[in-house]
Amino acid sequence: MSQADFGRQEIDLAEYEMPGLMMMRRVYGPSKPLEGARIAGCLPLTIETAVLIETLQELGAEVQFCSSHAFGIQDHAMAALVKKGTGVYGWKGETDEEYVWCLDQTVYFPDGKPLNMILDTGGDLTSWVHEKHPDIISGIRGISEETTAGGITLNKLLKEGKLKAPVININDSVTKCKIDNIYGTRESLVDGIKRATDVMLAGKVCVVAGYGDVGKGAAQSLRGFGARVIVTEVDPINALQAAMEGYEVLTMQEAAVKGQIFVTTTGCTKVIRSEHMLAMPDNSILCNAGFFDTEIDVKWLKENAERVNIKPQVDRFKLSNGRHIILLAEGCMVNLGCANGQSSFVMSCSFTNQVLAQMQLWTKHEEYHVGIHRLSKKLDEEVAETHLDHIGVKLTKLDEEQAKYLGVPTNGPFKPEHYRY
Numbered sequence: 069m070s071q072a073d074f075g076r077q078e079i080d081l082a083e084y085e086m087p088g089l090m091m092m093r094r095v096y097g098p099s100k101p102l103e104g105a106r107i108a109g110c111l112p113l114t115i116e117t118a119v120l121i122e123t124l125q126e127l128g129a130e131v132q133f134c135s136s137h138a139f140g141i142q143d144h145a146m147a148a149l150v151k152k153g154t155g156v157y158g159w160k161g162e163t164d165e166e167y168v169w170c171l172d173q174t175v176y177f178p179d180g181k182p183l184n185m186i187l188d189t190g191g192d193l194t195s196w197v198h199e200k201h202p203d204i205i206s207g208i209r210g211i212s213e214e215t216t217a218g219g220i221t222l223n224k225l226l227k228e229g230k231l232k233a234p235v236i237n238i239n240d241s242v243t244k245c246k247i248d249n250i251y252g253t254r255e256s257l258v259d260g261i262k263r264a265t266d267v268m269l270a271g272k273v274c275v276v277a278g279y280g281d282v283g284k285g286a287a288q289s290l291r292g293f294g295a296r297v298i299v300t301e302v303d304p305i306n307a308l309q310a311a312m313e314g315y316e317v318l319t320m321q322e323a324a325v326k327g328q329i330f331v332t333t334t335g336c337t338k339v340i341r342s343e344h345m346l347a348m349p350d351n352s353i354l355c356n357a358g359f360f361d362t363e364i365d366v367k368w369l370k371e372n373a374e375r376v377n378i379k380p381q382v383d384r385f386k387l388s389n390g391r392h393i394i395l396l397a398e399g400c401m402v403n404l405g406c407a408n409g410q411s412s413f414v415m416s417c418s419f420t421n422q423v424l425a426q427m428q429l430w431t432k433h434e435e436y437h438v439g440i441h442r443l444s445k446k447l448d449e450e451v452a453e454t455h456l457d458h459i460g461v462k463l464t465k466l467d468e469e470q471a472k473y474l475g476v477p478t479n480g481p482f483k484p485e486h487y488r489y
């Protein structure tokens with residue numbers, strides 16, 4: 069059996085755990101609402117992304133993708149897509165220069181026409197097209213963005229007056245940020261740490277930097293294994309939440325001397341720096357679950373410590389003080405670098421939002437001005453609902469009297485926009 073055939077079987081298997089995308093195919097496939105759309109995407113090239121790509125194609129779109137992360141690529145799944153004629157650009161361990169080359173390959177399709185829709189994560193493809201291909205921007209109907217980090221990038225572009233197309237940030241859907249970021253990470257973070265190190269978590273002191281959605285999932289999961297978890301935060305609300313959950317909340321300088329495993333989840337930069345690393349116990353394990361690889365100062369580590377590669381994505385560094393640091397996935401997202409990223413079911417929630425966002429922007433583009441939008445609460449609730457059957461959830465229905473009492477329609481939306489879940 070070839071690599072591609074192996075990938076094909078995994079894609080087919082993942083479909084079973086992606087009920088939202090299968091529903092999109094059943095409901096919208098026949099009418100081909102994305103006909104005419106040339107969607108260029110930038111996401112981790114995983115099995116789940118392959119199911120998303122094939123869903124967009126079934127809805128009528130032409131699609132080509134590149135990888136958003138050098139380690140977030142399952143080569144065999146991509147081989148299976150290529151065998152079926154889909155353009156995908158990226159390979160596991162690609163360099164920064166190769167990444168940029170791959171990104172640029174998605175801009176023009178084989179017939180010479182440029183993309184007219186973008187599906188992005190982290191904002192790189194969006195920024196690239198704005199900077200390097202401004203001539204094609206007027207033809208873009210919309211951009212859907214996947215993650216917290218991309219939201220930050222696109223908000224900066226908007227504030228500077230540089231954003232030139234409407235965006236739907238699907239990370240703002242509750243069925244994305246409160247599901248993928250929390251529960252996806254709750255499983256895939258430890259999967260990555262365990263595959264990389266086989267370390268026993270019980271009894272260890274684990275430091276989680278950031279107690280947002282990803283941090284909450286990380287902390288809960290590590291505690292579930294019996295680790296003693298310390299949290300660091302800059303936001304008093306999140307710090308209070310962490311304390312109320314029973315976590316110790318300290319600064320990184322205080323936590324550095326106590327921790328044995330460190331996980332960054334802040335979406336910020338230089339959260340673990342040289343002064344922290346020099347204070348850590350021998351053989352501390354460092355990894356990052358945030359989007360970009362700058363949360364741990366890997367550059368300093370590489371320049372100032374002796375590196376021994378243990379195996380792919382696991383390096384042990386000897387510091388000037390004689391102690392060692394074990395770095396996973398070179399400071400890139402550990403759940404992608406050392407495991408297979410988020411599970412299919414959770415990606416189904418995220419990617420159903422992506423499909424709905426692409427359809428909204430393509431078919432109702434006149435309703436979206438240049439700016440950053442979110443999907444309606446009604447659609448958000450629908451995404452959740454498409455995932456209930458698969459896990460045997462029985463939903464209670466409001467009757468007319470109850471709905472009137474609460475002041476909501478019997479079929480939703482059930483909550484005001486500001487409700488925080």
Ligand SMILES: NC(=O)c1ccc[n+]([C@@H]2O[C@H](COP(=O)([O-])OP(=O)(O)OC[C@H]3O[C@@H](n4cnc5c(N)ncnc54)[C@H](O)[C@@H]3O)[C@@H](O)[C@H]2O)c1
Nearest residue numbers: 215216217278280281282301302303334335336357358359
């Ligand atoms: N690994 C994955 O699969 C995965 C999944 C979803 C999101 N992400 C990425 O994870 C990152 C976090 O996402 P999120 O949705 O949890 O964001 P979030 O905004 O909900 O949480 C980040 C938290 O970090 C805190 N923080 C910021 N700077 C800090 C610092 N210097 N020290 C301590 N705390 C700090 C913030 O106050 C916030 O509470 C983003 O980069 C996002 O793109 C990764």
